Amino acid sequence: MPEKTDVWQGTLALMVLKTLDTLGPLHGYGIARRIEQTSGNLLSLNYGTLYPALLKLEQEGSISSEWGSSENNRKAKFYKLTRAGRKQLEQETQNWEQTTAILARFLSPSGGAA
Amino acid sequence: MKTLRACLLRIAGLFSTARRERDLSNEIESHLQLHMDDNLRAGMPPELARRDALLKLGGVEVLKEACRDRRSVPFVENLLRDVRFALRQLQRNPGFTATAILMLALGMCASIAIFAFVDAALLKPLPYRDPARLVSAPEKTPTSPQSVLSYPDYLDWKRLNTVFSSLDAYQHSAFALSTASGAEKASGARVTDGFFRTLGVTPVIGRDFHPGEDLSAAPRTALLSYAA
Numbered sequence: 062m063p064e065k066t067d068v069w070q071g072t073l074a075l076m077v078l079k080t081l082d083t084l085g086p087l088h089g090y091g092i093a094r095r096i097e098q099t100s101g102n103l104l105s106l107n108y109g110t111l112y113p114a115l116l117k118l119e120q121e122g123s124i125s126s127e128w129g130s131s132e133n134n135r136k137a138k139f140y141k142l143t144r145a146g147r148k149q150l151e152q153e154t155q156n157w158e159q160t161t162a163i164l165a166r167f168l169s170p171s172g173g174a175a
Numbered sequence: 176m177k178t179l180r181a182c183l184l185r186i187a188g189l190f191s192t193a194r195r196e197r198d199l200s201n202e203i204e205s206h207l208q209l210h211m212d213d214n215l216r217a218g219m220p221p222e223l224a225r226r227d228a229l230l231k232l233g234g235v236e237v238l239k240e241a242c243r244d245r246r247s248v249p250f251v252e253n254l255l256r257d258v259r260f261a262l263r264q265l266q267r268n269p270g271f272t273a274t275a276i277l278m279l280a281l282g283m284c285a286s287i288a289i290f291a292f293v294d295a296a297l298l299k300p301l302p303y304r305d306p307a308r309l310v311s312a313p314e315k316t317p318t319s320p321q322s323v324l325s326y327p328d329y330l331d332w333k334r335l336n337t338v339f340s341s342l343d344a345y346q347h348s349a350f351a352l353s354t355a356s357g358a359e360k361a362s363g364a365r366v367t368d369g370f371f372r373t374l375g376v377t378p379v380i381g382r383d384f385h386p387g388e389d390l391s392a393a394p395r396t397a398l399l400s401y402a403a
Binding site: 088091107108109110112116120121123128131133137138145 | 242246
């Protein structure tokens with residue numbers, strides 16, 4: 062079994078935003094599970110770290126929250142992406158792609174000299 | 176903009192803490208419940224299901240603390256808690272509180288009084304036209320460092336003066352003021368004719384002393400000041 066990687070600082074917010082973008086309104090537990098599953102169980106996510114991140118995103122206006130009922134009728138707080146959050150997601154996706162593209166060039170066999 | 180919004184919300188987070196705290200507890204409970212449901216569905220025994228959910232969450236109190244820090248301004252919140260604690264302690268011990276307040280009050284009074292004096296005497300410029308050019312020139316004798324100048328000496332000083340643009344004399348004294356209810360003491364000063372011109376002040380109403388009005392032959396005139 063391969064070693065699980067910790068979630069890198071700052072990438073959790075992006076994962077949350079993307080999850081909400083894909084799945085629509087979702088509760089904290091659902092977001093955590095989705096992140097874990099999407100990573101193919103390669104990420105070890107301490108569920109507890111998700112909530113401060115959600116709080117921060119909500120304070121910054123990227124997401125909003127509302128109490129509702131889950132599919133199996135449990136009360137849960139649902140988070141959804143706001144318009145500002147969608148914009149932030151676009152921006153951060155772009156930044157991330159740029160960063161990974163740059164790194165990929167360095168790490169490619171030709172050593173970036175191409 | 177985003178940061179400003181977050182800052183304002185965190186300041187707002189200092190208030191209605193009970194409601195937010197309840198909200199957080201409910202959310203954590205709901206999270207554990209959802210996780211347990213999943214675990215049960217996967218065939219875990221109930222006591223293990225909850226334990227696993229708790230383990231995966233990584234400590235409820237740690238999580239709550241992290242959220243509290245994020246929710247408001249921890250520094251201010253701690254400060255408020257300390258202030259409340261201090262007030263409670265003071266309330267429990269009124270004798271000590273009274274003594275402490277009294278001591279502080281006395282200390283402050285003394286400092287304020289001393290400062291007021293220093294401010295008036297040393298810091299604030301004199302309320303005259305050109306305070307930087309105003310000097311006091313007392314007579315110094317072997318027996319007294321600041322003796323009273325005689326009138327003939329004053330006349331000599333004035334005549335021989337080459338360094339000051341003007342030179343005038345004053346002497347504090349008290350006068351008897353006759354009123355309807357008898358004589359009253361009125362404090363005042365005898366001054367030479369150019370005294371107010373040297374200071375650079377003009378009376379609000381009436382006139383300044385004319386030159387020569389300080390001679391003994393001249394009719395007596397007076398200027399009234401505000402009570403000092």
